[in-house]
Amino acid sequence: MRVWVLGCRGSTPAPGPATVRYGGNTSALALAMDDGPPTLLLDAGTGLVNLQEVLGGEAFRGALLLSHLHWDHTHGLPFSPATDHDDAAVDLRLPAQRVPAHEALARAMSPPHFPIGPDGLRGAWSFRGLEEGRVEAGGFEVLAREIPHKGGRTFGYRVVAPDGRSLAYLPDHQPTALGTGPHGFGPVHEAARALADGVDLLVHDAQYTVEEFPTSQHFGHSAIDYAVALAAVAEAGRLLAFHHAPTRPDDELDELAARFASTVTFAREGDHLSV
Numbered sequence: 001m002r003v004w005v006l007g008c009r010g011s012t013p014a015p016g017p018a019t020v021r022y023g024g025n026t027s028a029l030a031l032a033m034d035d036g037p038p039t040l041l042l043d044a045g046t047g048l049v050n051l052q053e054v055l056g057g058e059a060f061r062g063a064l065l066l067s068h069l070h071w072d073h074t075h076g077l078p079f080s081p082a083t084d085h086d087d088a089a090v091d092l093r094l095p096a097q098r099v100p101a102h103e104a105l106a107r108a109m110s111p112p113h114f115p116i117g118p119d120g121l122r123g124a125w126s127f128r129g130l131e132e133g134r135v136e137a138g139g140f141e142v143l144a145r146e147i148p149h150k151g152g153r154t155f156g157y158r159v160v161a162p163d164g165r166s167l168a169y170l171p172d173h174q175p176t177a178l179g180t181g182p183h184g185f186g187p188v189h190e191a192a193r194a195l196a197d198g199v200d201l202l203v204h205d206a207q208y209t210v211e212e213f214p215t216s217q218h219f220g221h222s223a224i225d226y227a228v229a230l231a232a233v234a235e236a237g238r239l240l241a242f243h244h245a246p247t248r249p250d251d252e253l254d255e256l257a258a259r260f261a262s263t264v265t266f267a268r269e270g271d272h273l274s275v
């Protein structure tokens with residue numbers, strides 16, 4: 001499996017000279033099997049614009065799974081030339097809401113909030129709600145599980161390639177919603193375990209440091225130390241810290257990368273990983 005980090009910033013884009021190395025675009029990953037083009041996208045943050053470079057100008061054809069509907073995971077939808085393309089074919093799925101998937105998306109993406117609705121995207125699009133469980137997406141086997149996060153139904157995904165290589169994706173996760181856990185960062189709960197158990201790569205919310213956590217946890221995110229604990233309990237092969245705080249400059253991410261050097265890789269926009 002190959003993985004491209006198209007955007008790894010959390011909450012809102014953070015462009016500027018202080019974030020050029022880790023990147024300012026919000027959550028989006030592209031996944032490919034072997035040497036083929038990407039066939040599965042995870043989230044559609046502003047980083048989705050970078051997919052055109054991966055595809056060399058070709059249209060994307062495959063599945064797009066949204067973890068949830070917050071702006072920082074959907075705002076790339078109308079701005080990605082590889083998916084907003086006459087030849088694109090996109091099977092978009094999102095955690096099932098009380099209204100049809102298309103209608104849920106259109107609540108934020110339609111006039112007067114935005115000039116076009118989901119129907120205005122070029123190419124062949126389908127919009128479907130997804131329940132917890134196993135599903136095929138873009139040729140990968142996917143397990144969807146609901147995880148706690150603030151403000152809206154949120155899924156984490158476990159993705160397994162046909163050759164057995166695996167990735168877990170929990171970009172926005174507030175485990176303290178389920179209790180304080182052994183260290184105050186929230187419990188390693190059953191859904192998180194099911195998603196991360198034995199994966200080759202765990203991509204996890206790492207928005208806050210332990211110093212920031214007491215005053216910031218109510219925003220709905222994890223401490224880096226929680227991601228480390230989950231990776232250890234689940235025996236994940238590698239941990240990719242993701243969804244960096246928008247206020248975190250590159251120099252601070254360098255310091256954190258040094259602090260957690262033996263256990264964590266801090267995601268950078270433009271990373272291309274073999275899993």
Ligand SMILES: [Zn+2]
Nearest residue numbers: 010011072172
């Ligand atoms: Zn987010």
Ligand SMILES: [Zn+2]
Nearest residue numbers: 068070149172
């Ligand atoms: Zn969120």
